[in-house]
Amino acid sequence: MFVRAYLRASTSAQDAGRARDQLLSFAKDRGLAIASWYVENESGAKLARPELFRLLGDAQSGDVLLVEQVDRLSRLAAADWERLKTELTSRRVRVVALDLPTSWMMATNTADEFTGRMFEAIIGMLLDMLAAVARKDYDDRRRRQAQGQAKAKANGRYKGRREDTNRNDGIATMLKAKQSWSTIQRMTGCSRATIAKIAKRQSATVPDL
CATH class of the missing domain: 3.40.50.1390 (Resolvase, N-terminal catalytic domain)
Known part of the structure; x- marks a missing residue:
């Protein structure tokens, strides 16, 4: 053990x-x-x-x-x-x-x-x-955040939804570790289109040798 x-x-x-x-x-x-x-x-x-x-x-x-x-x-x-x-x-x-x-x-x-x-x-x-x-605490905080965003939007200060960079960074790391797309989907609940987008983004950043 x-x-x-x-x-x-x-x-x-x-x-x-x-x-x-x-x-x-x-x-x-x-x-x-x-x-x-x-x-x-x-x-x-x-x-x-x-x-x-x-x-x-x-x-x-x-x-x-x-x-x-x-x-x-x-x-x-x-x-x-x-x-x-x-x-x-x-x-x-x-x-x-x-x-x-x-x-x-x-x-x-x-x-x-x-x-x-x-x-x-x-x-x-x-x-x-x-x-x-723990999830309820997270959801409560997100709800309060959404209320703040709604207020900011009403005042013309809201800039829209941001990319889920934490999730996408995790997907990118799993791709680099050669995890299968099926495994990544199972672990993250994301679509294959999302994985494809991140895989394409990775390939575009590989420098020419």
Whole structure:
């Protein structure tokens, strides 16, 4: 079993590594060592996060995905959260979050099979609840932002909708990593036309040799 720590912040202006000491202290108190770190500045509301999927690609059955809070892992809409849970389940990765004490026992292998399965079910329900709360907080903030935009538009100061650069940067990174278009669609929910547009944009930026 390896402990893989995931650290995320939404923008480059924020410190994604802020909780590193907390995760180290948690692991040390339980006699564990963090085998690898995955740090990125990406929105938790999008599924296409390169470091998160690098972690999932590296993980073996029984590995622990350690996060400070559930919202560092997900502010996803319901459909994307289900996709991520499917990825976690298929790889048998155990999520341990510092803000979910019930999950802490999953950082060890001391439970018998029955107890382990029972706690996995309980933790799954709690993760669903906390992920839903995190998404609601995200939606509430977006709604307040939209209200501000509507007010700005009424005053002639609104410049229109911007490109979803966070999502598109994630798609570009997945393309560079040779992920299939079907995988990118499944992970992001975007159309093939969007992937094609970003792939074309990438090819146009390759310098002539």
